[in-house]
Amino acid sequence: MxxxxxxxxxxxxxxxxxxxxxxxxxxxxxxxxxxxxxxxxxxxxxxxxxxxxxxxxxxxxxxxxxxxxxxxxxxxxxxxxxxxxxxxxxxxxxxxxxxxxxxxxxxxxxxxxxxxxxxxxxxxxxxxxxxxTGFVTQDDILYPNLTVRETLIFCSLLRLPDSLSKNEKIRVAESVIAELGLGKCENTIIGNSFIRGVSGGERKRVSIGHEMLxxxxxxxxxxxxxxxxxxxxxxxxxxxxxxxxxxxxxxxxxxxxxxxxxxxxxxxxxxxxxxxxxxxxxxxxxxxxxxxxxxxxxxxxxxxxxxxxxxxxxxxxxxxxxxxxxxxxxxxxxxxxxxxxxxxxxxxxNSPIMMGNQESKSPNNETRISIGSGSSSSSWFNQFTILLQRSLKERRHESFNSLRVFQVILAALLAGAMWWQSDFRDIQDRLGFLFFIAIFWGVFPAFNSVFTFPQERAIFIKERSSGMYTLSSYFMARAVGDIPMELILPMVFTTMAYWMAGLMPEFGAFMLTVAVLLGYVLVAQGLGLALGGIIMDAKQASTVVTVTMLAFVLTGGYYVHKVPACMAWLKYTSFTFYCYRLFIYIQYGEGRSMWSLLGCSQQSNSYSLSCRFVEEDLEGQIHPIISIIILVSMFVGYRLIAYAALRRIKV
Missing domain, CATH: 3.40.50.300 (P-loop containing nucleotide triphosphate hydrolases)
Structure with missing residues (x-):
């Protein structure tokens, strides 16, 4: 035979x-x-x-x-x-x-x-x-919100060496699209089980195209x-x-x-x-x-x-x-x-055939470029730039989908209506509004970002094993790309709710409130990235971040003032506590002027609940500079933890 x-x-x-x-x-x-x-x-x-x-x-x-x-x-x-x-x-x-x-x-x-x-x-x-050698796994591991053309072009820009120009790399991707018969669907998103996209056969050909590049x-x-x-x-x-x-x-x-x-x-x-x-x-x-x-x-x-x-x-x-x-x-x-x-x-x-390890010659005797898929071909800065562009294109659908925008706008309108033009002297209601902002924009970004690395783990391992980029370029592109995506909606929320609630009508106070909130959002997002990178399981990570944020909210300074001594240290680990303190400082300063404004006196019958809030919340605060330094430290620290967690992943 x-x-x-x-x-x-x-x-x-x-x-x-x-x-x-x-x-x-x-x-x-x-x-x-x-x-x-x-x-x-x-x-x-x-x-x-x-x-x-x-x-x-x-x-x-x-x-x-x-x-x-x-x-x-x-x-x-x-x-x-x-x-x-x-x-x-x-x-x-x-x-x-x-x-x-x-x-x-x-x-x-x-x-x-x-x-x-x-x-x-x-x-x-x-x-x-x-x-x-190209290896196509059984599962199609692709970004669902990128089109076929975008997927292959970004892969080409990352995998092919800098000796090729950008236009030549794009030509390679276009050649693969034509060779695999993907021209009819090149502008269709990949999709997944939740997002309608290309067919299963076309998705598999895109996976093959990744290796054909x-x-x-x-x-x-x-x-x-x-x-x-x-x-x-x-x-x-x-x-x-x-x-x-x-x-x-x-x-x-x-x-x-x-x-x-x-x-x-x-x-x-x-x-x-x-x-x-x-x-x-x-x-x-x-x-x-x-x-x-x-x-x-x-x-x-x-x-x-x-x-x-x-x-x-x-x-x-x-x-x-x-x-x-x-x-x-x-x-x-x-x-x-x-x-x-x-x-x-x-x-x-069968007699062995010698391998062409040297530079190969094309039929017209021109030296061609031998492409390596086992090590990174592009420079670090090129990898960072390309990954940043890809991250922005991929995440624009996630960050600004209609449901999320509706959720934020509805929350802003509801909060603004509930605290509509609140009285400056009604301290209890004002502080409740400020703490609500801290709760909403602590839980929201932390819970969203905790899914980032668990969901991208398969793609990350696949691309890192192919040598498409370094870990540092991927992480920096992810961190930088998240900033505009995560900060636009908080700005919209604050712009609507701040003026509806009638907070301090000074533009400087408004801008300080926005700045504190944006920094707070980035810190909360860092917590989610760190927990997601450590646990690498979406369900478990979401449970842990929920419990963590619950502890941070309870020790944030609004619900409980006399925390048991054995648990008092918890509030100093809570970024909600420091954000809430900064919000109070922006609106009321150190709070001493509120005593005479409210007519507070512990010897008189006029010692109202508002006076107690002045005593317990407005006075004796941590200095705002210390709060800012701690929040900045948390911003950096959480991301360093997330980076260290990603380094543990073997590819």
Missing amino acids: PMVGEKESPNERSCQGLESIISSCHPITLKFIDICYQVKLESRSSSHCSIRNILGGGPTSTGRITTTSEERTILNGITGMVSPGEILAILGPSGSGKSTLLNALAGRLHGPDLTGTVLANGRKINKAVQRR VNPSLLLLDEPTSGLDSTAAYRLVSTLGSLALKGKTIITSMHQPSSRVFQMFDSVLVLSEGRCMYYGNGSDAMDYFASIGFSPSFPVNPADFLLDLANGVFQTDGTRETDKPNLKQILTSSYSSLLAPKVKAACVD
Whole structure:
């Protein structure tokens, strides 16, 4: 039976399209020999069952917990090869080891648990090969509010080196859009499950476009047709076929391709529980299984037939066979004795092909630029500028969506109406209004920003692992880009509510109030970023920030004045406390003039509730300079904590 390695390899096919802009082709022949991967599983068991154990109280003194570990084989001796211009499809049921094998071939698995040899053009995988390798994950990790064109242009600007001009980088993105057939939807947003955008097939092609921007010689895709209908899946694989015709080596995992998709594969590798059941030309698969006594009695999709065999199911005359309980063992044993020696010989005996590690020459003998995807190509300032532009475009929909704007305006109108033209001497109501502002603009930005890093974690890891930018440029762009997005709505709120409530009618006092509020919003946002970066789970982080803000509000100085001594320190950690104090200082100064204005005297009957607020809230304040210094320290400190938390993430 002819093997994949025996057919004519199209190594000499000319590279077109992107290669004329970026770099010439570096064909890669990939061989993998005896790939094995094991993981250790630890299980805990108790030798004594008690009510306390059942209720989660842990073991009793008479109970004993034993920990046992066992090794589970994920891949067992997988061998094969794929040449430029070919598509290798890895088939098998869920849990058969398809994704693990792809990660191993891409160089993403390391350690003593992984054994075997992976060769690219006869040499071990190195950074030069990894820079020419594209990996498309099963999930489409993209920004939902960016258009297809914006997504690919920003990626091109970040991934391609500074030696290319901005216009050349844009041309690369436009070439990818045309090559992947995305022209009709280039101005449509990506979307997600909550936002209507492009179709699933188009979204998958955008993910492929991310990797095509660097013109990879080796492209690996993890179940790219998952969730697509048969027509969309066929179109996607047709696109992969056109890429293979340009000399690229393509390896993809598939769960259950249609018959016409199956016919497009040059070679097929069938896995069952980590073992190989077949490797060879896709067109020869049915003949091979027929030769060992397994053939369908009626026309059937070859992929469906192979999947049934991989699951240990074989049908004859429309009924399921029941007398072959060891079908998987029979098929893997047959492969080991009949095909495996030929496959290994083809992989070992084939002469190695030297890699083009040096600068490549294009057909017209001009030196082209070799693109690296494993390290950052742009300067720090360029990364910061591009990421800032992308952040502003992505977040404009989130920050100024109609629901959020309506929420802020309604809150301003409601507050302004409730405290409409309040009397300067009605201190209790005035202080209640100021504290309401502190509560609203403490909770609102903190709760919104706590979702930032948990929601962007997948994109952040993907882009950082591709070397698109440094952590510092990403974080600075995020921090700077948040300022205009977060401060516009507080200014609108204050402009409406301040004058409606009749606070101090001096423009200077109004501007000071706005300045304090904007700084306070940035501090609250920093708290959300820090908690989100530390916890990295949206639900848990939202719970923690809610409890934290509750503690800050209770110790903010309005609800409780005589805080128990053991808890008095809490108010000094509350930025709500310092903001509230600054609001009071702007409106009333140190409060001494209010005693005579209200006629307050502790010896007279006129010692009203307002007088008590003068005594407890207006007098004996922390100096405003100290409050400002502490808020600035919190602004910087929270962001440093968030940055340190992001540094813990391994990419």
